[in-house]
Amino acid sequence: MGREKLYRAEAVVLHRQDMGEADRLLVLYTPDHGKVRVIAKGIRKPSSRKSGHLELFARSRLLIARGRNLDIITQAELVESFEGLRTDLSRISYAYHVAELLDRFTDEDIENRPLYDFLLSTLQWLAESENLSLTSRYFELHLLDYVGYRPQLFRCVQCNDEIQPVENYLSAEEGGVLCPRCGEHVPRTRPLSMPVLKILRFLQTYDYPTCRRLQLRDAVSRELELVMELLLSHYLEARPRSLAFIRQLRRERQLKNKTKHGTM
Amino acid sequence: MSAIAKPVERLIEAFSRLPGVGPKTASRFTFFLLRGSDNLSVELAEALQQLHTDVVTCQQCYNIADESPCAICGDSLRDATTICVVEEPLDVVALERTHAYHGLYHVLHGAISPADNIFPDDLRIRELVRRLEAAPVEELILATNPNLEGEATAAYIQRQLAGKKVRVTRLARGLPVGGDLEYADALTLSRALAERQTA
Numbered sequence: 001m002g003r004e005k006l007y008r009a010e011a012v013v014l015h016r017q018d019m020g021e022a023d024r025l026l027v028l029y030t031p032d033h034g035k036v037r038v039i040a041k042g043i044r045k046p047s048s049r050k051s052g053h054l055e056l057f058a059r060s061r062l063l064i065a066r067g068r069n070l071d072i073i074t075q076a077e078l079v080e081s082f083e084g085l086r087t088d089l090s091r092i093s094y095a096y097h098v099a100e101l102l103d104r105f106t107d108e109d110i111e112n113r114p115l116y117d118f119l120l121s122t123l124q125w126l127a128e129s130e131n132l133s134l135t136s137r138y139f140e141l142h143l144l145d146y147v148g149y150r151p152q153l154f155r156c157v158q159c160n161d162e163i164q165p166v167e168n169y170l171s172a173e174e175g176g177v178l179c180p181r182c183g184e185h186v187p188r189t190r191p192l193s194m195p196v197l198k199i200l201r202f203l204q205t206y207d208y209p210t211c212r213r214l215q216l217r218d219a220v221s222r223e224l225e226l227v228m229e230l231l232l233s234h235y236l237e238a239r240p241r242s243l244a245f246i247r248q249l250r251r252e253r254q255l256k257n258k259t260k261h262g263t264m
Numbered sequence: 265m266s267a268i269a270k271p272v273e274r275l276i277e278a279f280s281r282l283p284g285v286g287p288k289t290a291s292r293f294t295f296f297l298l299r300g301s302d303n304l305s306v307e308l309a310e311a312l313q314q315l316h317t318d319v320v321t322c323q324q325c326y327n328i329a330d331e332s333p334c335a336i337c338g339d340s341l342r343d344a345t346t347i348c349v350v351e352e353p354l355d356v357v358a359l360e361r362t363h364a365y366h367g368l369y370h371v372l373h374g375a376i377s378p379a380d381n382i383f384p385d386d387l388r389i390r391e392l393v394r395r396l397e398a399a400p401v402e403e404l405i406l407a408t409n410p411n412l413e414g415e416a417t418a419a420y421i422q423r424q425l426a427g428k429k430v431r432v433t434r435l436a437r438g439l440p441v442g443g444d445l446e447y448a449d450a451l452t453l454s455r456a457l458a459e460r461q462t463a
């Protein structure tokens with residue numbers, strides 16, 4: 001970064017936290033500086049001209065002044081609000097998940113322009129997708145790729161043999177799939193069914209327009225979610241929090257459907 | 265910090281844990297109190313002590329109050345057929361300032377924010393649903409903040425109330441997106457209240 005007093009940046013707001021009287025601390029993801037933390041002063045006052053331009057998950061063009069500790073936003077102009085994901089609670093829950101993962105998997109001031117572009121694409125997909133969980137799995141798998149944790153899905157991570165179409169094992173610690181022989185001797189693995197492995201490989205190999213056409217059975221979709229959670233939790237050393245909210249909404253929806261159809 | 269007396273250091277440290285107070289402001293506060301000839305320190309100490317012994321949460325609306333039920337819930341002149349749902353106690357203060365609202369409140373104490381570990385069950389939403397089941401009301405005004413977390417919380421509450429016979433309204437769009445309710449001026453707020461719309 002240069003040492004000039006003011007700089008321009010485009011950014012997506014990942015997280016916000018109230019600070020002081022009417023300020024907010026924002027966590028942004030930017031194309032040139034990766035993740036940055038900045039202060040938006042007076043933003044909680046309705047009179048603030050910046051507030052509508054710095055909503056969560058919004059893409060904005062900013063003018064930022066260097067501060068002694070944290071930089072300060074002096075101007076903000078909304079570029080894209082991803083309106084479609086603001087008006088639907090399920091979409092919001094997935095956007096929370098995506099923003100949380102991006103925040104937790106990246107460090108400050110490390111440029112990663114492809115990841116920024118991928119974030120923009122993902123928000124757009126979440127605003128339109130008919131299959132939010134599949135879109136989310138696609139994001140998770142490729143996020144791991146972008147931050148250097150691409151899981152090995154084609155060869156056994158221990159013996160390097162090609163993985164056969166049988167039930168194999170997954171090890172988060174080893175970063176990929178284990179053949180049945182090796183899997184038996186490695187602690188903390190989970191069985192990985194062939195249908196789920198196929199989907200994982202497909203998601204890892206093809207682009208989103210191709211992957212979005214996949215139709216998954218409920219059981220496969222559920223296992224896929226658990227497999228990805230295992231991988232994510234290993235690298236984060238904690239479970240992704242927003243996943244709990246996504247699951248709560250799903251549980252409540254299923255409960256409601258059951259009551260409606262009188263099968264309870 | 266070793267050049268500073270222990271009690272002074274301790275107070276500076278405590279002040280600097282408050283939101284928006286840095287070490288500099290914390291030192292200013294501390295030395296102001298130290299130099300002060302009046303009884304401010306004693307008053308502060310008493311007020312702080314009472315904060316946790318004499319303040320309760322109203323068991324009906326969950327606002328912070330002197331007693332439960334609070335003065336608003338206990339006021340028979342207020343319109344018990346309308347409940348206004350807000351995020352924070354300070355939002356109640358802002359709405360009361362308008363003198364335009366005469367119903368009751370329900371304070372959630374936050375908004376949904378999974379990354380901060382704030383889930384629906386951490387807010388007073390279940391209590392709200394129970395409250396409506398125990399004593400049905402005609403109108404529920406969702407006055408959460410006009411930002412994403414506030415909208416998500418309002419949408420979640422609406423989902424919980426699906427099929428219930430209550431008119432759910434949302435404050436009018438006069439409030440700028442992204443701002444907090446507690447900072448809205450009384451005029452804007454009473455207008456948003458008057459022009460509230462069915463959610």
Ligand SMILES: [Zn+2]
Pocket residue numbers: 156157158159160161178179180181182183
């Ligand atoms: Zn092997």
Ligand SMILES: [Zn+2]
Pocket residue numbers: 322323324325326327333334335336337338
């Ligand atoms: Zn009360």
